[in-house]
Amino acid sequence: MLAAALLFLTGTLFATVAWFHAVTLPDWLWLALVALASLALAARPPAAATLVETAADRDVRPVAAAPVPPPQVILAATTHELRTPLNAIIGFSELLRDAEKTGTARKQREEFATAILENAHHLKQRLDDVLDANRIASGSLKVAGYPVDIAEIIEVVSRDRHDAAAARNVSIVARIAGGITCLGDANRMRQALACVVDNAVAFSPPDGIVNINMLRGASGDLVVTVTDAGPGITSENAERAFEPFRQLDEGAARHHAGLGLGLYIARGILRLHDGDVTLATAPGSGTEVRLTFPSARVNWQAAHEYSPTVAAAHVA
DSSP states (O other): OHHHHHHHHHHHHHHHHHHHHTOOOOHHHHHHHHHHHHHHHHTOOOSSOOEEEOTTTOOEEEOOOOOOOOHHHHHHHHHHHHHHHHHHHHHHHHHHHTHHHHTOOHHHHHHHHHHHHHHHHHHHHHHHHHHHHHHHHHTOOOOOOEEEEHHHHHHHHHHHTHHHHHHTTOEEEEEOEETOEEEEOHHHHHHHHHHHHHHHHHHSOTTOEEEEEEEEETTSOEEEEEEEOSOOOOHHHHTGGGSTTOOTTOSTTOOSOSOSOHHHHHHHHHHHTTOEEEEEEOTTSOEEEEEEEOGGGEEOTTOEESSTTTTTOEEO
């Protein structure tokens, strides 16, 4: 119901701004909102219990719910994140509408169309995040169970975020070992790691480095660490960082974009794989996020090292 309410809010913003600016928005935007709202309603919690069944072994287990922030916190985060791409879509749509009258060159019109498309994709990603958070909270998110090469997951996520990191003058350095497989859902694993890496890039200073490592835990767990040189957070705020829609720099002085769902989604996905996401951080010392996959799901037998420090290292 939370996701449906947020989608209703988005539709209201669409309608209000479109009416105020006398702009006719494309039909596909409205159809997308209707479709996403339908998905949100379909992802409501079951009436009797909030249980998740995995395709890996068909076992059933409850998913722990995180504390939900007050409505005003959710409203502040969502309106800020939805209004920004909406304003861009409307602004560039107006420029495109008036292009004939203003004699705008074809190349510039294409730039306007590209900006509209980019902001529409950004808005879609935000709505997808809300839907996934709703599925995690309701216990309706399911994960598959197949052998997944973790090194490939790290390579894909690092490559996909190269441009965004470069735009902030941040480097991503991944030290990986091939042949280590984990039983799970490749798409959801990729999503979890992407959420964590996005946070690390966002909070890194200029010329910062985001390090990704694969380590072997004392009990045979696989631990993927993502480390940044950002401001870090206090121990009191470490657990609050996992609450949905929670930004630790809330208010008008927010310096970082986002709905505050990244760590919440990442932890929800890892716990569906019997693992967890934890933080090691301190103010002024950066943050290390650990994504832990349990030994029962990890196959180390075919592991080979790309670096002498990879996979041979141990996590305390």
